[in-house]
Amino acid sequence: MNPRAVTASFKQQAIQFMADPQWIIPSIVSPFLFTMVMLYIHQDVTGPVVLQAVLGGGVLGMWANTIFASSFTISYDRMNGTFESMLLSPTKIFDILIGRSIWNAFIGLVNALLVFAIAEMIFRTGVSLANPIGFFFILALTLMSLASFGMLISTAFVFSRMGRFFSSVAEYPIYVISGALVPISALPVGLQHISYLLAPSWGVDAMRYAAFEGYGSMMGTSLLTDIIMMVMLSIAVLIIAYFIMNKAERAILSAGSATRY
Amino acid sequence: MFAYADSLQVIAASAKNSFINRFTSMHPALWLIQLLITSFFAMYFFVILSEYIGNPEITVAFVVIGNAVQSVAATTLYSVAEIPGVEKHTGTLGAIIQSPSSLFSVFLGMSAFGILTGIVAMLMSLCYAAFVFGVSFASCNFVSVGVILVLTCLSLTGFGMIIGSVGIRLRTAAIMANVFAYIGLLISGVNFPVSYLPGWVQTISHCMPLTYAVEAMRGAVAGAGLISILGPLSAMVLLGTAFIILAWVSFRYFEKASRRNGNTDSF
Numbered sequence: 001m002n003p004r005a006v007t008a009s010f011k012q013q014a015i016q017f018m019a020d021p022q023w024i025i026p027s028i029v030s031p032f033l034f035t036m037v038m039l040y041i042h043q044d045v046t047g048p049v050v051l052q053a054v055l056g057g058g059v060l061g062m063w064a065n066t067i068f069a070s071s072f073t074i075s076y077d078r079m080n081g082t083f084e085s086m087l088l089s090p091t092k093i094f095d096i097l098i099g100r101s102i103w104n105a106f107i108g109l110v111n112a113l114l115v116f117a118i119a120e121m122i123f124r125t126g127v128s129l130a131n132p133i134g135f136f137f138i139l140a141l142t143l144m145s146l147a148s149f150g151m152l153i154s155t156a157f158v159f160s161r162m163g164r165f166f167s168s169v170a171e172y173p174i175y176v177i178s179g180a181l182v183p184i185s186a187l188p189v190g191l192q193h194i195s196y197l198l199a200p201s202w203g204v205d206a207m208r209y210a211a212f213e214g215y216g217s218m219m220g221t222s223l224l225t226d227i228i229m230m231v232m233l234s235i236a237v238l239i240i241a242y243f244i245m246n247k248a249e250r251a252i253l254s255a256g257s258a259t260r261y
Numbered sequence: 262m263f264a265y266a267d268s269l270q271v272i273a274a275s276a277k278n279s280f281i282n283r284f285t286s287m288h289p290a291l292w293l294i295q296l297l298i299t300s301f302f303a304m305y306f307f308v309i310l311s312e313y314i315g316n317p318e319i320t321v322a323f324v325v326i327g328n329a330v331q332s333v334a335a336t337t338l339y340s341v342a343e344i345p346g347v348e349k350h351t352g353t354l355g356a357i358i359q360s361p362s363s364l365f366s367v368f369l370g371m372s373a374f375g376i377l378t379g380i381v382a383m384l385m386s387l388c389y390a391a392f393v394f395g396v397s398f399a400s401c402n403f404v405s406v407g408v409i410l411v412l413t414c415l416s417l418t419g420f421g422m423i424i425g426s427v428g429i430r431l432r433t434a435a436i437m438a439n440v441f442a443y444i445g446l447l448i449s450g451v452n453f454p455v456s457y458l459p460g461w462v463q464t465i466s467h468c469m470p471l472t473y474a475v476e477a478m479r480g481a482v483a484g485a486g487l488i489s490i491l492g493p494l495s496a497m498v499l500l501g502t503a504f505i506i507l508a509w510v511s512f513r514y515f516e517k518a519s520r521r522n523g524n525t526d527s528f
Contacts, residue, residue, distance in 0.1 A: 026439040033443050037307070037452050041314045049314070070369070079351075164289050172302030182313045 001098065002170045005091040009099030013073070019106065024111060027068055031060035032115050039123060040182055054119045055211055057180035058112035058205055062146055063174055065111045069104035070150035071167035073097065075159035084258050087249065088129040094245045097154050103148035109139070125247060135210035141227065142203030145234040151201065151241040179204050199233035202226045271362045275370025279344075291376050296336075296378065300385045301393070303335065304328040308394060319453055322396045326482055327451035329386035329466045330475045333413050333446045335380030341372045341421030342438030346428035354429070355469050358516060365512040368425060372418050379414045398482060404480035405490060409474055414499045416470035419504025426511035429519055445471040470500045 033256075042049050047236060058173030074097075077083040111222045129135045156166045177187065184195045184205075195201045196219070201258065205219045206226035252258050279330040283292070306323055311324045345368060348354040357367055387406070424441060428434030445451055448462055449471040455463055466472045473493035480490045487494065519525045 008351055022436050024431075027437050029440050030443050033447050034310075035304075036447050038310055038314065040447070040453050040457050041316050041319055043316060043457065050270065165295055167286060169295050169298045171300055172306050176302055176306050182309050186309060186313050 001093060001097045005095040009096040009101075010103050013100040013103040017027055017103065023072075024065070024107060024114075025067075025179040027064040027108075027111050028114055028118075030058045031064055032118060034060060034175070034181060035115065035119050036122075036138070039119075049105075050123065051182065051211060055207065056204075057119060059142070059180035059200070059207070060175055061111040061115040061180065062105075062108035062143060063180070063200070064171070065104060065108040065155060066146040067167050067171055067174065069107065070101065070120040070153040070159060073104070074098050074154055074222040078157070087114040087253060092246070093158060094151075094242055097151055097245070101147040101150045101154070103118075103181055104150055105143040108146060109143055112139070123190060129211050130213045130215075135207060137202060137209055138206045138227065141230060142200055142207060145199035145203050145230050145237075146236040148241065149198070150256050152237050152244075155173055155241055155244045155248060158252070159246060174198075177201070179218060185218045197233070198236060199230045202230040202233065206230065209250045268366075271366040272370035275367045276373035279371040279374040283432050296382055296385060299335075300332050301389055303332060304389055304394070306387055307446075311452065316453070318369075321394055322390075322450075322482075323479070324457065325386075325390040325394045325396050326479050327475050328501075329390055330409075330413060330471065330478050331445050331449070332382040332386045333410075333474070334380040334417055334449075334452045334471050335381045335442050336416050336420040337375045338417045338424075339435075339438045340375035340378055341418050341440040342424040342428070342441070343435045344368055344371050344375075345425045345427075345435075346431075346433040346435050347386055349428060349525075351431070353371055358519060358525055363512070364426075364429070364516045365422075366507050368422060368512065373424065376414045376418055376419065379417065380410060383410055383413070396482070400484035401482050402484055402486050405485060405487055406478065408487060408494065409477045409490075409497075412494060412501060413474040416474075416497050416501030416504060419501050419508050420470065422508035423504055423511055426508060426515050429512075429515040429525075430506055445469065448472070450475050466498075468500070470497050470504075472495045473500070 018037065035053045038051065038053040038056070042053070044050075067201040069078070074083065077086060086096060094164065121123060130139070153167060153170070175181070177184070177191050177197055179187075179201050184192050187195065200221065203226070205217055205221070206223055209215050209217070265473060276424060287295075297372040302514060305327055307324050308321055311319050312321070345354065345364075348357060357364065360367075387398075391398050418442070421438065424434050424437050426434075427437065428477050448466040449455070450466070451471075455466050473496040477485075477493040477497070479491075
């Protein structure tokens with residue numbers, strides 16, 4: 001990994017975001033509405049379901065940001081004609097995307113906090129976290145796991161502009177299997193197995209440990225197991241993304257097909 | 262010449278272009294798979310959410326039918342509203358404004374793809390409702406369903422065009438489109454009765470065609486004929502007509518303002 005390239009791409013992504021920050025809104029709207037829908041169906045703004053709805057909305061906000069930011073990051077390069085320059089530079093695309101993904105993860109955190117804050121302002125639930133420091137530590141780790149997943153999504157866009165297909169198709173299924181609003185234990189067994197393969201699902205379970213007093217895991221595991229699983233799966237996803245990205249980069253360079261659709 | 266440019270021919274040519282554009286950037290098979298997956302999971306997400314909460318007033322059939330209608334908003338409204346913004350971003354809006362055709366005619370034609378997407382999405386969602394979620398269509402009035410389907414798409418097209426016209430002036434209308442495409446989940450009785458909402462939100466809800474579409478569709482699936490659901494259908498026709506007229510006015514305004522100020526390509 002090239003730390004200078006990672007830092008530079010992080011900075012560049014930050015500048016681009018600041019130039020047009022309105023794009024954070026779509027990633028907030030749908031998760032926030034889902035939280036509101038859950039609370040209206042529940043018809044009660046007290047009890048653990050409220051914290052779950054607010055917490056879940058925040059996690060969905062992070063997911064939405066990861067999916068869309070990861071897809072836009074290469075799409076815009078393709079649209080603006082800078083993708084070819086990236087390929088021709090001696091820096092690996094993987095390094096550039098790491099910097100961008102870290103920035104996107106940071107914005108995901110802002111996104112989540114905004115959903116928490118708006119939900120709290122409207123419903124005045126007065127929810128409190130059982131272990132606030134642990135919660136924010138796990139939240140940061142979950143964000144990193146989302147960043148690694150974002151890297152994997154980005155690989156699709158290196159291959160083809162039709163990568164957009166994957167990001168639009170992935171949105172709702174991921175909302176379902178992430179266990180953010182509805183616990184994984186409430187899903188059919190087949191979907192539960194898929195959930196176990198997603199690092200952020202373990203992160204959500206760990207966050208609930210830190211948020212709820214006397215929480216009974218939806219995975220049937222301890223807090224430590226959740227954290228270990230999240231870290232291991234994130235590393236595995238990152239390694240897979242690295243190999244796919246390198247393969248795609250080599251294939252495009254040897255075939256000269258970067259601008260071919 | 263202007264009359265000619267404003268003719269159905271412009272609308273037809275734009276409609277044809279909208280299909281060519283979309284299917285060039287995404288293969289029709291992928292487009293269909295995308296609709297199949299998103300329609301299913303958007304519905305399934307709210308089904309498991311309502312089952313998990315366990316409110317006895319909200320049945321699976323209630324949520325499924327509501328989300329089948331909402332699928333039109335999420336597809337038609339968004340894809341129609343984003344058209345001017347996309348043209349602006351790709352640098353072709355200036356050329357369209359310079360042509361003798363009116364922007365309204367061009368973008369009305371280009372909405373054809375969004376309308377088709379909405380129709381396909383709702384039909385898929387209704388199939389899921391019947392074959393996956395076990396909603397009974399035994400007493401369904403299919404004529405009413407067909408009329409609701411067409412009216413929903415047309416009224417949301419008008420609404421989407423109003424939002425899209427703002428994209429001529431702003432950097433993009435996609436943000437607004439995103440908000441309005443999803444707001445129906447909350448205020449149009451898609452996932453829970455409108456009566457759960459505060460009074461002032463219910464007033465806004467009754468200005469949205471989606472609210473009437475959801476109400477009419479639930480009636481049609483239960484067997485209501487066109488006469489029985491005349492109230493919501495009339496509201497949809499009225500709102501749809503008003504939206505189309507407002508869209509025309511809005512496009513004329515932004516088109517003239519853009520020519521006068523020479524800021525078509527400004528962001």
